[in-house]
Amino acid sequence: MVQALMTTEERPHALLLRGGRILDPSQGLDVVGDVLVQEGRVRRAARGAWRGELPSGCQVIDVRGLVVAPGFVDLHCHLREPGYEAKETIATGTRAAAWGGFTTVCCMPNTDPPLDTAAAVAFVLERARQQGVVRVLPIGCVTRGRSGVQLADMADLAKAGVVAFSDDGDPVADAHLMRQAFSYSRLTGLPIINHCQDKAITREGVVNEGWVASRLGLRGAPAAAEEVMVARDIALAALTGGRLHLAHVSTAGSVELLRRAKARGLPVTAEVTPHHLMFTDEWVLGYRDEGLRAPAAFPYDTTTKVNPPLRAQGDVQALRRALKEGVVDAIATDHAPHTLLDKLCTYDEAAFGISGLETALGLLMGLVQQEALDLPTLINRLTAAPAAILGLPLGTLKEGSPADVVVIDPDREWVVDVAAFASKGRNTPLAGATLKGKVVATLFGGAFVHNELAMTSGH
């Protein structure tokens, strides 16, 4: 909770961010200029200095040399509440989001109870209103109890405020039921987010099937287990006209299926996680990319256990290319916090997941530094692109929009100190790594929910 204490949750009447590089892909904006925020909304974000009169009491912060962008939108995270409060709560998870620059987070329904009723959704929204510091948009279950047997009351859930449907870690295995889900979801216009994994193929797999798995004697989950279900869901979306959003695609084969589906004009979108863009299964062996300057690690480090598993180098290259081309639309963290004990065990026993909200931007800046992606495209994939999938007017600095703003120092080097995480989940293979690029301030509705600008600008 150290970070939460450092966060100043104050809402100035008005705020001028002076002289930053404004990057707003929703308007194709990449200029140096001033951003004026007033009464919780963006009043102005444009080239050059603000020459109008400053509102009375307006705070002015010099952000020259920094990047000012819309707050990030995360399509996929786990806030764990209700039911798993030892791993994360809405209070801690949204603070982690703020720290990472995310002003909107969509939370997965694999809670206890799962979000399969309007009442459960209402609980999350109410808890977020009381204790959250950023916008929380719940995702509802596709099936009752996430058991894959009977559809959840999808229209009820939509009315209660869910933005999509997903059974996440337990994808609907029954193709008949999935077909009905796609068909029925058209009543709501909302996408079905599927975690594509044919569990008949993956069985007890804990890492990517390949030479690393075999080298370590760990059971593998092959890329084909994901691709089989991606192909199925694309066919079912085409059959029904339902909207399909692919959660955390991780293989070159999935990317190809997606590319062809989009070429056919099907209503299919997809996301990819920072870890699948930046890590390979060799991390399970203890290898670390020198570019990341992470400390040397041991084999079988359970912080590398995630589902879908970290894949091979060829998959990483395909994902990067697909993200650049827009075949994969958005970046989502799949922030999956766990307790220490969930990970302090053998690889087979460890829980799947990486705590990712607070390291996302710092890690992704590696793509810019390695020239795999330019910064405006990266920001697009974190803002306008996910907002478009949700169909919500977020991830933008257009005049009148909610003042959800991040300030990024692209050159700031920092060491990942998991003990200082706002999230309860310290499960990341990046512990102790040095990252270059950091979110130095986050505004949500015009209020600072994370602010270390004084340290940067000397203001």
Place this chain on the structure above:
Amino acid sequence: MQLEQAAATGWPEQGKGLAFQEGRRRHVLDLDDFSRAEMEMVLSTTDAMREVLGREIKKAPTLRGKSVMTVFYEPSTRTRVSFEQAAKILSADVVNLSVQASSVTKGESLLDTLRTLEALRADVVVIRHPHAGAPYLLARHLQRVSVINAGDGAHAHPTQALLDLYTIRQHQGSPEGAKVVILGDVTHSRVARSNLWGLGLMGAHVVLCGPPTLIPWELVEERGRRPDSIGTGHVEVETRIERALDGADVVMVLRLQHERQEAGLLPSLREYARLYQLNEERLALAKPKALVLHPGPMNEGVEISPGVAHGAQSVVQEQVTNGVAIRMALLYLLLTRHPRRE
């Protein structure tokens, strides 16, 4: 005597990582971090231990006052007894702990148990565990104990691979250039994996033979292309047993677990035996003095015919004796060469 000579040679200064501390070997987790010189030293120390085993009074005071604890999370009488025998001959005290698979809950309890052993002042913990990597978890979290891996999941069984190497060397000299066939369920075999490292390091030519569902193809395909791919020697796959055995110097037969059939990896044990059983007729394709090894226990009539299992070319019994000598050598080297730090 030879024991002192071996000790004077010392562990070669090498390596970082989990198995080493201050340049000295502290754990035996797999053979992937052994140098050839280190391997040779273990084998020559084993010669000295064989000599002790041949004495009328099989007792040396070398490890008096040291304590060895075996912790087995999988039933295995042979390996546990072998370690126990090795430790007792060298006068170490031995405590055996066998944990029923049903009471294995989570790794935290594994760590908890082992921290207790550390607090009880164990010098060496010998662990067998059904999960790959379990010994690495211990090596990472225990401060004062040496860990010896007695088999972890499908990952590694370094003492078995060392005794296999020793047995081959005893009969045929250096395995450099020898054709060694590893026959059977390679995918699920920790014995095969550790042998790939050991045989590779010693320059053998390894042929993996078995049905396509039990061959780790990806392991062989990435060999040499990756800095950490398994083995350093020549490895190939041959699914036809007759071609694999042609001119072989050594045949290592692996145990076939009955679960493979239930998991759909095999149509039937009958068909497996018909295609891959090492019988007299097939063994005749290998060199006349080819050795037959098996880590035991054997399913006679499945992966190996009774005639071959107990035939003139079988060295299965010697493997058991050599296993004791190898484990004596490792205990001796770990406990007498590693400075204790309390």
